[in-house]
Amino acid sequence: MITILETSALNTVQDLGRPGYRNLGVGTSGAMDALALQVGNILLGNQINDACIELQTYPFVLRFDAPATFAVTGIDAAIELDGRTVLPWMVETAAPGQVLRVGPPKSGARGYICLAGGIEVPVVLGSRSTQLRGSFGGLDGRPLEAGDTLKTTGAALDVAGYGALPPAAALDAVVAAEDSKIIHLRAMPATDYALFTPESQQRLWDTAWRITPQSNRVGYRLSGAPLELRHRVELRSYGVIAGIVQVPPAGEPIVQLADANTVGGYPRIATVIEADLWRLAQARIGMRIRLHECSFTEGVAAMQPINTYLDDLRMMVARYRSSARCRAGMKSGAKA
Amino acid sequence: MNTDIKNNVARDTAAAPAISMIGTRAMLFEAPGDFTMAHQRRVWALMDAAGARPDVQELIPGVTNLMLIFSAPPDSPQAVADWLCHAWNTLPERHIEGRLFEIGVRYGGALGEDLAAVCAHSGLSAREVIFIHHGSEYTVCAIGSAPGFGYLHGLDPRIATPRKTVPSLNMQAGTVIIGGMQAGISALTGPNGWNSIGFTDLRVFDPHKQPPALFAVGDRIRFYPESIEL
Numbered sequence: 001m002i003t004i005l006e007t008s009a010l011n012t013v014q015d016l017g018r019p020g021y022r023n024l025g026v027g028t029s030g031a032m033d034a035l036a037l038q039v040g041n042i043l044l045g046n047q048i049n050d051a052c053i054e055l056q057t058y059p060f061v062l063r064f065d066a067p068a069t070f071a072v073t074g075i076d077a078a079i080e081l082d083g084r085t086v087l088p089w090m091v092e093t094a095a096p097g098q099v100l101r102v103g104p105p106k107s108g109a110r111g112y113i114c115l116a117g118g119i120e121v122p123v124v125l126g127s128r129s130t131q132l133r134g135s136f137g138g139l140d141g142r143p144l145e146a147g148d149t150l151k152t153t154g155a156a157l158d159v160a161g162y163g164a165l166p167p168a169a170a171l172d173a174v175v176a177a178e179d180s181k182i183i184h185l186r187a188m189p190a191t192d193y194a195l196f197t198p199e200s201q202q203r204l205w206d207t208a209w210r211i212t213p214q215s216n217r218v219g220y221r222l223s224g225a226p227l228e229l230r231h232r233v234e235l236r237s238y239g240v241i242a243g244i245v246q247v248p249p250a251g252e253p254i255v256q257l258a259d260a261n262t263v264g265g266y267p268r269i270a271t272v273i274e275a276d277l278w279r280l281a282q283a284r285i286g287m288r289i290r291l292h293e294c295s296f297t298e299g300v301a302a303m304q305p306i307n308t309y310l311d312d313l314r315m316m317v318a319r320y321r322s323s324a325r326c327r328a329g330m331k332s333g334a335k336a
Numbered sequence: 337m338n339t340d341i342k343n344n345v346a347r348d349t350a351a352a353p354a355i356s357m358i359g360t361r362a363m364l365f366e367a368p369g370d371f372t373m374a375h376q377r378r379v380w381a382l383m384d385a386a387g388a389r390p391d392v393q394e395l396i397p398g399v400t401n402l403m404l405i406f407s408a409p410p411d412s413p414q415a416v417a418d419w420l421c422h423a424w425n426t427l428p429e430r431h432i433e434g435r436l437f438e439i440g441v442r443y444g445g446a447l448g449e450d451l452a453a454v455c456a457h458s459g460l461s462a463r464e465v466i467f468i469h470h471g472s473e474y475t476v477c478a479i480g481s482a483p484g485f486g487y488l489h490g491l492d493p494r495i496a497t498p499r500k501t502v503p504s505l506n507m508q509a510g511t512v513i514i515g516g517m518q519a520g521i522s523a524l525t526g527p528n529g530w531n532s533i534g535f536t537d538l539r540v541f542d543p544h545k546q547p548p549a550l551f552a553v554g555d556r557i558r559f560y561p562e563s564i565e566l
Binding site: 019020021022023024025026125131133135136137188190191236237238239240241243244262263268272273296299300 | 358413
């Protein structure tokens with residue numbers, strides 16, 4: 001069990017989401033940076049879909065009430081276990097009573113506290129993710145509060161002290177970042193792209209869109225010179241997925257994300273490809289994003305480096321763990 | 337609601353459906369022409385057929401459109417598009433023999449405070465608006481926007497009222513509402529731009545029930561006045 005000692009708004013329990021109920025108006029929720037959660041789960045030998053704590057506000061402080069092995073992924077931040085520095089993206093074991101403190105990120109926006117065995121909250125409609133709008137899933141359908149306790153199913157692992165190269169270091173962006181305040185993302189033109197003026201189409205790709213403070217798990221509102229339609233259109237309600245870039249009448253785009261509504265009615269100009277959504281999840285308010293046009297084929301191919309990265313990580317974790325056990329004279333699979 | 341069903345809009349008068357990719361794992365099928373229930377029934381038929389495809393993970397039926405979400409990017413989007421067009425052109429309308437819900441409404445009062453706005457817009461008295469509202473039978477056209485929220489088709493055009501420019505900040509779940517040409521029952525307590533005319537104790541979504549949504553597309557709804565407070 002763990003106890004939350006200090007938290008502010010909007011930190012929630014999330015897994016990889018709740019697909020399958022969008023036809024009933026239930027959005028998927030799930031970790032905004034699904035890659036960071038998968039890395040955490042692979043490091044800890046978890047099921048790939050095990051639940052974690054997603055951090056959006058800091059500092060966050062918890063106490064381990066039982067021995068536990070954990071990794072904090074997603075961000076680079078000052079992380080301390082009883083005052084001792086712990087590196088992000090690394091596997092550590094805590095003793096009962098030890099306190100983990102995650103400070104504000106130096107880079108990235110969303111941190112993932114992953115525990116061996118995962119966070120145990122009831123599965124609702126196939127997922128442990130918090131559905132904030134519907135007030136279900138996660139811990140009683142709400143953000144975490146100081147004093148909350150969360151059950152963990154796993155025992156501490158017998159081997160720790162290894163980790164992952166962060167995706168931002170391992171995976172190349174579409175354009176090498178010359179300015180760390182600009183995030184480069186690939187996007188495919190969507191249904192209504194042709195309805196925009198040629199100047200606006202060009203402006204979509206040329207603008208360094210600023211991420212406004214009206215940005216959260218539902219979506220990011222971007223700021224820049226407005227995009228204009230050739231003529232006004234009224235669309236009928238249609239399905240929405242994470243990554244879709246809509247343009248409301250005022251002309252400044254919105255990128256829909258994990259907590260997006262299931263249907264929408266604004267013109268759709270583009271879709272950020274799945275392979276780059278984790279970069280967007282780690283982009284902070286005030287930063288800028290540049291969209292780079294890509295084809296369906298390029299969008300599909302972009303998943304390959306991510307899959308290879310995760311496969312390599314699985315292999316590395318298995319090798320490190322068996323090597324560490326051999327050196328310690330442990331039997332394979334033995335628990336500490 | 338943030339979104340609205342946009343009826344009677346001639347966006348695309350071409351005879352052919354429009355099909356587009358939304359990223360690498362979703363495809364949107366849009367029926368040509370105006371909104372009609374006949375087209376909606378053909379979309380429901382398409383939804384049924386698409387649901388049997390092994391590559392489809394999820395379907396989001398919209399208003400005369402359908403989004404397919406694939407478990408992996410399709411090898412050939414064109415092949416899927418061709419399949420959709422063929423299915424659209426050959427499948428008969430799907431008439432769903434939906435269940436009939438009879439729902440008691442407490443009209444007016446604090447929980448139906450926009451009744452006056454509907455009267456002002458329609459030029460009708462409150463009693464006339466209420467009489468017209470419960471005089472129609474509605475069909476659940478689509479579910480979305482919020483968990484379990486049903487877009488109801490069948491509102492009498494005389495009481496159609498545009499959404500509010502300033503949404504109510506804390507509308508109660510169970511509020512009976514009008515948004516443009518649509519009717520509905522709010523699914524969640526929270527901000528809502530539709531016009532409230534009454535209230536029902538019915539809850540349209542319970543994540544712990546199976547199925548969690550009270551309504552399914554094709555269900556029919558009749559309202560009756562439980563009380564009227566003017």
